Amino acid sequence: MLTSETTRKSDALVEQPPSANNSNALFTGAELVVKSLVDLGVKHIFGYPGGSVLDIYDALLAQEDIQHILVRHEQAATHMADGYSRSTDEVGVVLVTSGPGATNCVTGIATAYMDSIPMVVLSGQVATHLIGDDAFQETDMLGCSRPIVKHSYTCRNAEEIPATIAKAFHLAKSGRPGPVVVDLPKDKLSPPHRFKYEMPEKVRIRSYNPTIKGHAKQIKKAIEAIKNAERPVIYAGGGVILSGASELLLEFTETINAPVASTLMGLGCIPGEHSHFVGMLGLHGTYEANKTMANADVIVALGARFDDRVTNNTSKFCPDATIIHVDIDPTSISKNIHAHIPVVGSIEVVLRQFLDALAVKEDFKTPSYTSWWQDIKGWRERQCLGYQKEGSGIKSQQVIESIYRATNGDALITSDVGQHQMFAALYYPFKRPKQWINSGGLGTMGFGFPAAMGVKLANPEKEVVCISGDGSIQMNIQELSTCLQYSIPVKIVILNNKNLGMVKQLQDINYDGRHSSVYMDSLPDFVRLAEAYGHIGMTISDPQKLDESLAQAMAMKDKVVLINVEVEENEHVYPMQKKFGAIDDMWLAKGVDQ
Amino acid sequence: MQQTILSILLENEPGALSRIVGLFSQRAFNIESLTVAPTDDKSLSRITIATSGDHKVIEQITKQVNKLVDVLKIKELTNISHIERELMFVKLNAKTPDARDEIKRTADIFRGQIVDSTNQLYTVQLTGKKDKLNAFIRSIRRQSDIIEIVRSGCVAIARGEKALTA
Numbered sequence: 001m002l003t004s005e006t007t008r009k010s011d012a013l014v015e016q017p018p019s020a021n022n023s024n025a026l027f028t029g030a031e032l033v034v035k036s037l038v039d040l041g042v043k044h045i046f047g048y049p050g051g052s053v054l055d056i057y058d059a060l061l062a063q064e065d066i067q068h069i070l071v072r073h074e075q076a077a078t079h080m081a082d083g084y085s086r087s088t089d090e091v092g093v094v095l096v097t098s099g100p101g102a103t104n105c106v107t108g109i110a111t112a113y114m115d116s117i118p119m120v121v122l123s124g125q126v127a128t129h130l131i132g133d134d135a136f137q138e139t140d141m142l143g144c145s146r147p148i149v150k151h152s153y154t155c156r157n158a159e160e161i162p163a164t165i166a167k168a169f170h171l172a173k174s175g176r177p178g179p180v181v182v183d184l185p186k187d188k189l190s191p192p193h194r195f196k197y198e199m200p201e202k203v204r205i206r207s208y209n210p211t212i213k214g215h216a217k218q219i220k221k222a223i224e225a226i227k228n229a230e231r232p233v234i235y236a237g238g239g240v241i242l243s244g245a246s247e248l249l250l251e252f253t254e255t256i257n258a259p260v261a262s263t264l265m266g267l268g269c270i271p272g273e274h275s276h277f278v279g280m281l282g283l284h285g286t287y288e289a290n291k292t293m294a295n296a297d298v299i300v301a302l303g304a305r306f307d308d309r310v311t312n313n314t315s316k317f318c319p320d321a322t323i324i325h326v327d328i329d330p331t332s333i334s335k336n337i338h339a340h341i342p343v344v345g346s347i348e349v350v351l352r353q354f355l356d357a358l359a360v361k362e363d364f365k366t367p368s369y370t371s372w373w374q375d376i377k378g379w380r381e382r383q384c385l386g387y388q389k390e391g392s393g394i395k396s397q398q399v400i401e402s403i404y405r406a407t408n409g410d411a412l413i414t415s416d417v418g419q420h421q422m423f424a425a426l427y428y429p430f431k432r433p434k435q436w437i438n439s440g441g442l443g444t445m446g447f448g449f450p451a452a453m454g455v456k457l458a459n460p461e462k463e464v465v466c467i468s469g470d471g472s473i474q475m476n477i478q479e480l481s482t483c484l485q486y487s488i489p490v491k492i493v494i495l496n497n498k499n500l501g502m503v504k505q506l507q508d509i510n511y512d513g514r515h516s517s518v519y520m521d522s523l524p525d526f527v528r529l530a531e532a533y534g535h536i537g538m539t540i541s542d543p544q545k546l547d548e549s550l551a552q553a554m555a556m557k558d559k560v561v562l563i564n565v566e567v568e569e570n571e572h573v574y575p576m577q578k579k580f581g582a583i584d585d586m587w588l589a590k591g592v593d594q
Numbered sequence: 595m596q597q598t599i600l601s602i603l604l605e606n607e608p609g610a611l612s613r614i615v616g617l618f619s620q621r622a623f624n625i626e627s628l629t630v631a632p633t634d635d636k637s638l639s640r641i642t643i644a645t646s647g648d649h650k651v652i653e654q655i656t657k658q659v660n661k662l663v664d665v666l667k668i669k670e671l672t673n674i675s676h677i678e679r680e681l682m683f684v685k686l687n688a689k690t691p692d693a694r695d696e697i698k699r700t701a702d703i704f705r706g707q708i709v710d711s712t713n714q715l716y717t718v719q720l721t722g723k724k725d726k727l728n729a730f731i732r733s734i735r736r737q738s739d740i741i742e743i744v745r746s747g748c749v750a751i752a753r754g755e756k757a758l759t760a
């Protein structure tokens with residue numbers, strides 16, 4: 001993967017004093033940045049150069065540990081770093097210039113923030129003496145990003161760069177993870193000033209001490225409630241995946257024999273085909289997941305935040321249930337729904353505490369909950385994901401099922417935002433955590449494709465498929481060029497319904513079918529578009545050919561393949577919660593017994 | 595609705611104040627008054643915020659502020675025994691001798707001081723709890739024209755042994 005950037009022999013390398021490994025060696029601020037990133041184990045940076053960060057770009061030439069991926073738009077860089085992080089345990093790193101480079105990152109930072117994804121954004125800034133003068137390409141990036149970051153730093157002394165970057169990484173990935181912005185004024189990066197490199201052994205921030213272990217008293221209360229439950233449910237969210245607690249969740253689930261409903265962000269935290277999994281809950285959740293929630297007497301919420309897309313009308317939300325809410329972020333607890341038993345701590349640690357507490361209770365035997373499971377069986381029998389396959393066209397649901405077959409259910413799936421996202425969430429049973437990557441909190445169209453690229457770079461051996469819509473894909477389509485430059489062979493499946501399908505669905509339901517600005521006239525020829533970027537394009541319009549063509553596409557392991565699937569235009573996503581209703585007030589698809 | 599005073603100890607870093615203020619506007623929390631100044635430890639600032647909301651809102655405010663990385667400690671003072679004060683300057687029209695007498699008398703009753711005067715104007719300084727300052731304004735308004743009011747916002751401290759320090 002040699003590129004024009006890395007082939008040039010670095011001037012910086014040549015110029016470095018012979019004592020480079022000696023602790024007395026001196027470095028420019030830019031070199032300190034790069035050296036810090038190397039020391040922190042960074043392997044990939046996603047970025048785009050510009051005036052204020054040219055010193056960093058120059059310093060990047062002097063090393064071989066980090067590969068810089070030159071994107072085509074900074075927003076895409078943030079989504080790539082985000083996907084990279086979501087599919088690994090790493091912090092995603094972005095490097096951009098001041099002004100427009102920085103502001104182009106805003107959507108990507110907000111996306112990462114809403115889903116608690118560890119990311120560090122290094123943004124250039126104009127020289128310190130120009131700050132406040134409306135200098136060329138000056139933007140108050142700390143101000144712009146303040147509401148969408150976990151924290152941010154500006155660098156006032158070049159000596160502090162290593163410590164600051166170390167702090168940024170620590171904050172990004174510890175506690176409730178999130179994006180951190182580090183603003184780097186140009187004069188702190190540039191020669192001739194040189195400094196010693198001092199990376200702290202351990203990061204200490206006196207005002208930051210997230211609670212990891214659950215309070216013993218709360219654990220006891222929670223266990224008491226779980227023991228006395230007759231109709232328990234585990235409501236699992238993205239926090240389970242972020243804290244690496246999937247295995248423990250499985251053990252806990254089987255120990256207490258409770259059904260598990262997952263949020264959009266939690267999918268994969270327990271295998272999609274596990275006997276205890278009742279599916280995704282919420283707005284487009286399964287009938288059985290929402291029914292199970294509505295009828296439960298004890299809800300064990302793990303790393304979930306009672307989002308409005310889950311609860312529906314909060315005043316009607318599960319009024320009879322005792323709610324145990326475990327989260328590392330105390331602000332998530334009792335924010336939307338009152339928690340009877342709050343437990344602040346990391347999901348992984350608290351689940352261990354739960355299991356230990358149950359293990360020492362001699363009187364605890366895994367309950368059978370016969371009548372509860374009987375109820376659940378009844379709800380499952382409604383087959384809420386059934387859909388009518390008749391008709392000449394291809395159904396979106398069918399495409400997802402076909403992708404599942406073509407990838408043995410094993411691919412890392414990213415998605416954009418819209419109907420295709422919900423279809424993917426519902427019809428591709430994810431086997432493991434970090435297999436399903438989507439923008440749940442912010443719902444950012446344009447996320448899926450660049451995220452897939454980040455995922456593929458982090459997991460070169462795995463198959464990576466981006467499921468997108470004709471609208472969403474056009475929000476970052478330019479990255480096809482980046483894919484070619486760095487050979488990042490992802491597969492893109494566009495469920496092309498020629499419409500902003502999800503918006504159209506809302507207009508059908510809430511606006512008596514008055515369609516306003518949802519029809520995408522003049523769509524590009526996606527096949528030729530892929531070809532123009534040097535990739536392979538395919539169109540599938542015959543349902544009979546679906547399986548075969550998708551299998552063919554997936555078989556091209558080292559190629560980027562853009563697969564345009566012409567699907568039926570008028571399909572709706574069901575189940576769907578009724579506005580202002582309870583969690584289980586839902587519409588089901590036509591043909592499913594209402 | 596519950597009136598609440600929060601005492602916050604945070605890093606004396608540029609941008610720290612804007613994070614607090616931003617948080618309040620971002621989450622539609624109320625700020626009635628806010629004061630900020632460095633503490634004897636120069637690396638720390640103290641912010642006192644007077645706010646209001648129901649129990650649930652105050653709980654969220656406290657948690658959200660505490661979550662900010664720059665914040666070391668936050669304490670709700672209104673639910674413990676505490677002292678609170680606000681400083682106010684009131685510039686008043688005092689054209690006639692009668693008006694001057696009246697202002698002086700009222701200021702005395704409220705233990706205020708006249709800290710500046712011209713031929714036309716008196717400036718009264720007053721400290722106390724919000725209610726007292728409001729009462730002074732109500733009472734003086736009947737007798738003379740108020741030209742300008744400047745209030746510091748409230749500061750507060752716990753009574754007894756309790757202290758909010760690093």
Ligand SMILES: Cc1ncc(C[n+]2csc(CCOP(=O)(O)OP(=O)(O)O)c2C)c(N)n1
Nearest residue numbers: 418419420443445469470471472500501502
């Ligand atoms: C950046 C952005 N703009 C607008 C929206 C609002 N929105 C949500 S879904 C959607 C339609 C998506 O259309 P498409 O990508 O074609 O997917 P489909 O719903 O047709 O599967 C829109 C416009 C959004 N989520 N993100």
